Amino acid sequence: MLLITLNRPNANAIECSTSQELYEAFLSFEEDAELRVAILTGSGQRFFSAGWDLKAAADGEAIDADHGPGGFAGLTEYFSRTKPVIAAVNGMAVGGGFELALACDLIVAAEHAKFFLPEVQIGITPDSGGVFRLPRRVPHAIAMELMLTGRSLVAPEAEQWGLVNRVVAADRLLEEAWELAERICAGAPLAQRAIKELVGGGEALDVEDAFRLQRSGALPHYSRMLKSMDAQEGANAFAEGRPPVWKGY
Incomplete structure (x- = not known):
């Protein structure tokens, strides 16, 4: 910080x-x-x-x-x-x-x-x-x-x-x-960047168009988050009953 x-x-x-x-x-x-x-x-x-x-x-x-x-x-x-x-x-x-x-x-x-x-x-x-x-x-x-x-x-x-x-x-x-x-x-850094990207990109759109943008592949931070090790780590940590360890990739 x-x-x-x-x-x-x-x-x-x-x-x-x-x-x-x-x-x-x-x-x-x-x-x-x-x-x-x-x-x-x-x-x-x-x-x-x-x-x-x-x-x-x-x-x-x-x-x-x-x-x-x-x-x-x-x-x-x-x-x-x-x-x-x-x-x-x-x-x-x-x-x-x-x-x-x-x-x-x-x-x-x-x-x-x-x-x-x-x-x-x-x-x-x-x-x-x-x-x-x-x-x-x-x-x-x-x-x-x-x-x-x-x-x-x-x-x-x-x-x-x-x-x-x-x-x-x-x-x-x-x-x-x-x-x-x-x-x-305490949250996942890639997910937080994706949130900022989605909020910024979708703010001026109606919900339907915002979903189109989300699915378009045009949002690099969202796409990176989906394919990241951190996305899998969250599920693994939940299943194993432990705090997640975020790597940022």
Whole structure:
């Protein structure tokens, strides 16, 4: 497991160079065969991330500046990754900070965490994934309200709408994230990559077309999982009454 901490006092705001550094961290995680799960958090307890660094913008960084191959924050457009990332939201997730959390697979939030997309109040849109991901994660009307008004979503309400997996006391945030990561690591790695591939590929399809995609042979991680030793190991371990030993092949 890998812990990635965004540490840019005082608000963990993100500009181009930070986006590129984060992408390199996520890329290294993806390419390291020994690492199964990454946890992303912010330093301090006030901000997970304030999003786009408006000071950098005032100094001339363009609104459409190149943030690198992973998009804003190194993750919002990193579509080819195959391993799960948990956001441990330790405070306010504002604008691009909220979009960064949405780009993760799971979210654990501190009790005092808040999520909001205030872009409309400064004349722009949440176009680092917020407009696409938020309506898929919460009811349409709630997503539209949050984006059109910029109001904040407190952690208990975020949990109510199914946006976050856990809400915990601030002093237990990383402990809870690690426990969730350990539970993920107990599963078969190839099966988990196949799940991410199937979910991503089938998300925009109806169920019938999603099954066609699954059976098409066009999903390499799913096909690899079906033919893997791990797929047989699961059945063997069950029959023998022992925990499975995953090999990743």
